[in-house]
Each structure stands twice: as C-alpha cells, then as structure tokens.
Amino acid sequence: MAREHLLRVENLSMEYPSRDGQRIRALHNLSFHVDEGEFVTLLGPSGCGKSTTFNIIAGLFEPTTGRVYLRDKDITGQTGFVGYMFQKDLLLPWRTVLGNMILGAEAQGRDRREARKEALAIIERLGLKGRENAYPSQLSGGMRQRVAFGRTLLYHKDLLLLDEPLGALDAQTREYMQEWLLEVWTEFQKTVLLISHDLDEAIFLSDRIYVLTKQPGRVKAEITVDLPRPRTAETRLSPSYAETRLRVYRLIREEEAEI
Amino acid sequence: MSEVTRTVTRQTSLIGQRFARDVVPALALLLLIIGGWEVATIVLGIHPVILPSPSLIVQTIVKDWGLLYTNMLYTLWEVLIGFGLGFAVGLILAILIVYSPALERALYPLVVASQTIPVFAIAPLLVIWFGFGIWPKVLIAALIVFFPICVNEVEGLRSAEPEMIDLLRSLSASRWTIFRLVEFPASIPYLIAGTQVGIAYSVIGAVIGEWVGSSRGIGQLMLAANAMIRTDRVFAAIVVLSIVALALFASVTLLSRVLMPWKYIK
Numbered sequence: 438m439a440r441e442h443l444l445r446v447e448n449l450s451m452e453y454p455s456r457d458g459q460r461i462r463a464l465h466n467l468s469f470h471v472d473e474g475e476f477v478t479l480l481g482p483s484g485c486g487k488s489t490t491f492n493i494i495a496g497l498f499e500p501t502t503g504r505v506y507l508r509d510k511d512i513t514g515q516t517g518f519v520g521y522m523f524q525k526d527l528l529l530p531w532r533t534v535l536g537n538m539i540l541g542a543e544a545q546g547r548d549r550r551e552a553r554k555e556a557l558a559i560i561e562r563l564g565l566k567g568r569e570n571a572y573p574s575q576l577s578g579g580m581r582q583r584v585a586f587g588r589t590l591l592y593h594k595d596l597l598l599l600d601e602p603l604g605a606l607d608a609q610t611r612e613y614m615q616e617w618l619l620e621v622w623t624e625f626q627k628t629v630l631l632i633s634h635d636l637d638e639a640i641f642l643s644d645r646i647y648v649l650t651k652q653p654g655r656v657k658a659e660i661t662v663d664l665p666r667p668r669t670a671e672t673r674l675s676p677s678y679a680e681t682r683l684r685v686y687r688l689i690r691e692e693e694a695e696i
Numbered sequence: 697m698s699e700v701t702r703t704v705t706r707q708t709s710l711i712g713q714r715f716a717r718d719v720v721p722a723l724a725l726l727l728l729i730i731g732g733w734e735v736a737t738i739v740l741g742i743h744p745v746i747l748p749s750p751s752l753i754v755q756t757i758v759k760d761w762g763l764l765y766t767n768m769l770y771t772l773w774e775v776l777i778g779f780g781l782g783f784a785v786g787l788i789l790a791i792l793i794v795y796s797p798a799l800e801r802a803l804y805p806l807v808v809a810s811q812t813i814p815v816f817a818i819a820p821l822l823v824i825w826f827g828f829g830i831w832p833k834v835l836i837a838a839l840i841v842f843f844p845i846c847v848n849e850v851e852g853l854r855s856a857e858p859e860m861i862d863l864l865r866s867l868s869a870s871r872w873t874i875f876r877l878v879e880f881p882a883s884i885p886y887l888i889a890g891t892q893v894g895i896a897y898s899v900i901g902a903v904i905g906e907w908v909g910s911s912r913g914i915g916q917l918m919l920a921a922n923a924m925i926r927t928d929r930v931f932a933a934i935v936v937l938s939i940v941a942l943a944l945f946a947s948v949t950l951l952s953r954v955l956m957p958w959k960y961i962k
Contacts, residue, residue: 525859530958
C-alpha cells in the first residue's frame with residue numbers, strides 16, 4: 438500500500454549467552470525503517486545494541502528472530518548490500534589515502550584503475566586534495582575519518598551505515614565534521630543510517646531520530662526533525678532547534694530515570 | 697613510478713643522516729679496538745700463532761683472497777638456499793597454523809619441540825644421511841631459520857584488527873581476498889623482523905654444518921687453518937664471514953625500507 442522503504446527492519450531480536458551461562462537480550466522486537474535519501478539516526482545510550490543492529494543489517498550476524506529488508510528484498514544474514522562505516526577509521530597504515538579509498542572496490546573485485554580514477558574524482562569534494570599520497574599516520578583524526586567515509590562511498594551502496602564515525606574526535610573537530618558530513622551527504626545523495634549517543638549530533642544531522650531504550654534495545658520514540666535544510670552552524674542556535682532538543686532530551690532523561 | 701622514485705630518494709637522504717648519527721660512533725669504537733689490538737701485539741710481543749695482529753690479518757686476507765673468496769661464495773650459497781628453504785617452510789607452516797585450528801594443535805608443539813634439539817646433535821646425522829655435499833648445511837640453516845620466521849608470521853597474520861576483517865566481510869570479500877588485502881600485508885613487519893633474526897642465524901647454521909663434515913666453505917677453511925696452526929687464516933675467515941653476515945643483515949634492513957616506506961615516514 439505505502440511506497441516501499443529503502444530499509445525495513447522488522448521485529449529484530451538478538452540473544453546470546455553470556456560468560457556465566459545466562460542469556461543476554463541485546464535487542465527485543467526492534468522495528469524501524471529508512472526511506473530513500475533520508476538521514477536517520479538511532480539514538481541511544483551505550484549498550485543498547487546499536488552496533489549489534491548494524492552488524493545484523495550488514496549481514497555479519499544472524500538475528501535470533503526478525504528480518505531485514507532492502508527494497509522489500511529479504512537480506513537477513515547476507516553481506517554485500519550496504520556500506521558499513523565503523524567507529525574506528527580502520528585505515529590500513531601501509532596504504533596511502535588513495536590506496537585506502539579503493540580498498541572496498543578491490544575487495545569487491547572491481548577494476549583498480551577505474552576505482553582510482555573514481556577516488557581521484559571525489560577527493561577534492563571530500564576535502565582531501567593534495568593528500569592523495571599521504572599515509573594515514575600523517576593525517577589528523579578528522580582527515581582520517583574523511584578518508585574512511587570516502588572509502589565507504591566507493592563501495593557503491595545506496596545505504597550507508599555510520600557507526601558513531603565522529604565519536605573519537607574532539608568537540609570542535611566534531612562539530613565541524615558534522616557540517617562536513619551534511620555537505621557530502623547532500624552532494625552524493627546517499628541514504629544514511631547513523632548510530633549516535635550524542636543528542637546534538639542526532640538533531641543537527643537527521644530527518645528522523647529513533648530513540649532507543651537501554652538493554653534490550655527497542656524503539657522508544659520516533660521523532661521527526663523539521664529543521665530546514667541546508668543546515669549550517671547557525672541552525673544550532675535557532676529556536677526550533679532548541680525546541681526539538683528539549684523534546685528529545687526529556688525522552689532520554691526519562692529512559693535514564695528508569696534504570 | 698615517480699612516487700616510488702621520490703620515496704627511494706627520501707630514504708637515501710635519510711640513510712645519509714642516519715649514517716652520521718648511528719654509524720660513525722660504532723665505526724670510531726671499532727677503529728679504537730683494532731688500534732689497541734695492533735699496539736698490544738707489538739708492545740707485548742704476542743706470537744702471531746696465539747693472536748695475530750690486525751695488520752697481519754689484513755695481509756692474510758689479501759694474500760689468501762682467492763681461497764677465501766671461493767669458499768665464501770660456497771658458504772653464501774648454503775646460507776641463501778638454506779634461508780630460502782627455511783623461510784618458505786616457516787611461512788607455509790605459519791599460514792597453516794593460523795588458518796586451521798586442528799593443524800595448529802598438531803603443528804605448534806612440533807615446531808617448538810624442533811628448537812629444543814641442539815643443532816650440533818642433528819648435524820652429524822644429516823651428514824650421514826645426505827653426505828658431505830651442500831644439502832646437510834642447507835638443511836641445518838633451514839632448520840634454524842624456519843622457527844623465527846614461523847613464530848613471527850603467526851603473530852603477524854593475527855595482528856590485523858578484527859573490525860577490519862568484519863569490514864571486508866561486510867563487502868562479501870572471500871577468505872583469500874581478506875588474506876591478500878589485509879592479513880598478509882599486516883604481517884609483513886613481523887615477517888621482516890623474523891627475517892632479520894633468521895638471516896643472521898642461517899650463517900651460523902651453515903658454518904656448523906661445515907664443521908661437522910665438508911670439503912668446502914668458510915667453516916671448513918677455518919677448521920683446516922686451525923689444524924695447520926694458521927691462526928691468521930682463521931681470523932681472516934672470521935672477518936670475511938662477519939662481513940657476509942653484516943651485508944646480509946643490511947640487505948634485509950634496506951629491503952624493509954623499500955617494502956614499508958610508511959614505517960619510516962615522519
């Protein structure tokens with residue numbers, strides 16, 4: 438009846454045995470969706486199974502129950518359908534910026550020379566011009582994340598899963614990188630599903646936010662962020678931003694009070 | 697292409713700077729010791745059979761050069777073939793150990809046990825089995841070399857970050873692709889560290905083999921010179937052997953700079 442979602446996650450549950458033999462429930466009936474071109478954030482405290490959710494969507498884990506659909510195609514437990522960007526930048530120290538960017542293309546068995554050309558074409562728009570042949574050890578944390586994001590773009594996947602990619606950066610670099618992320622997201626017209634535990638990051642970047650509960654992770658609330666785009670540094674100062682922030686903030690406090 | 701050239705040029709200038717800082721003090725100390733040795737033999741009147749002076753050793757090297765050179769080449773062959781064999785076996789064993797838990801349980805104890813047997817004890821057996829030719833020496837060198845290569849490479853292949861492997865798995869990369877793109881390259885620094893140890897050991901291995909039974913080689917030359925009380929020639933052989941070992945070690949170091957420019961970048 439409704440138009441198909443790009444990603445649909447249905448009733449995902451994940452249980453695994455802990456070291457002392459008890460069963461840990463990481464996720465319980467988690468359901469949400471992401472539409473084409475959207476920027477959606479899963480916002481929740483650490484330990485609410487966000488990374489587990491990503492590992493399931495990426496096909497690395499098989500969920501205990503529940504299904505994952507990409508454009509109505511069941512991809513549960515199957516790899517190769519989404520672009521997964523990890524918390525760590527995971528750049529290979531022996532490869533240059535360019536070499537790291539084409540890693541995914543090589544892993545997919547695509548032509549190296551083609552991939553290099555493609556990487557060179559986007560390197561300027563990623564803000565990496567002149568650093569093509571630098572090694573990761575010569576780059577700052579922000580630069581390294583740009584390379585990691587560029588590598589993820591070159592996987593040629595419509596949906597990007599970003600697992601707290603800016604989590605390790607200092608506060609200032611982080612705000613700056615959020616603006617950068619919005620720019621490249623607009624430019625490359627990808628769909629993004631982001632994991633974050635940072636309220637401001639979630640509001641500033643997202644079209645919609647799913648607030649998750651603590652263990653086991655479930656959707657506590659879905660919030661649509663109406664802030665106009667393009668968003669800039671000033672967006673953070675607008676009244677409607679403050680209003681949204683208060684709404685989400687209350688939900689999170691509520692969740693914390695329950696523990 | 698130009699990228700490689702630039703890297704090599706940068707490496708070369710770096711080596712120049714390092715030379716002044718690291719090599720000059722070592723060289724000065726060496727010259728001091730040699731000088732003291734020379735003076736001591738003259739002042740104390742030590743007989744050349746007991747301890748030949750450095751100048752006599754140099755003279756012997758010049759005079760016996762033909763003899764030293766042919767035997768050195770023979771030993772070098774033993775070393776290189778033995779090292780190559782040990783390297784290949786060590787590398788293959790490491791890959792088997794890392795990728796098969798069953799083989800790890802079967803192989804690792806044997807690998808470690810092999811190092812508890814003194815090489816001197818096996819050497820005569822190898823001569824009995826393989827004769828006086830090149831093979832016993834090659835095998836002894838290989839037996840010593842494979843161990844540091846294998847142990848280092850096992851650690852190296854396991855050094856890749858698990859998330860990195862997950863990343864490639866999320867792209868449906870095959871086991872072989874993960875090995876080729878991540879695990880093996882990550883192990884190269886470990887492999888080179890093993891090679892540096894192994895190449896020095898392989899020289900010792902070859903010489904031990906020659907001592908036990910050989911008709912050629914630097915080790916055999918040393919034994920023969922010893923029997924003739926030609927102490928100067930024993931020392932000449934030691935000098936040539938040291939130079940060979942140092943040259944081999946230096947080649948590995950140079951190779952590591954070419955293979956891992958990223959390690960030496962500031």
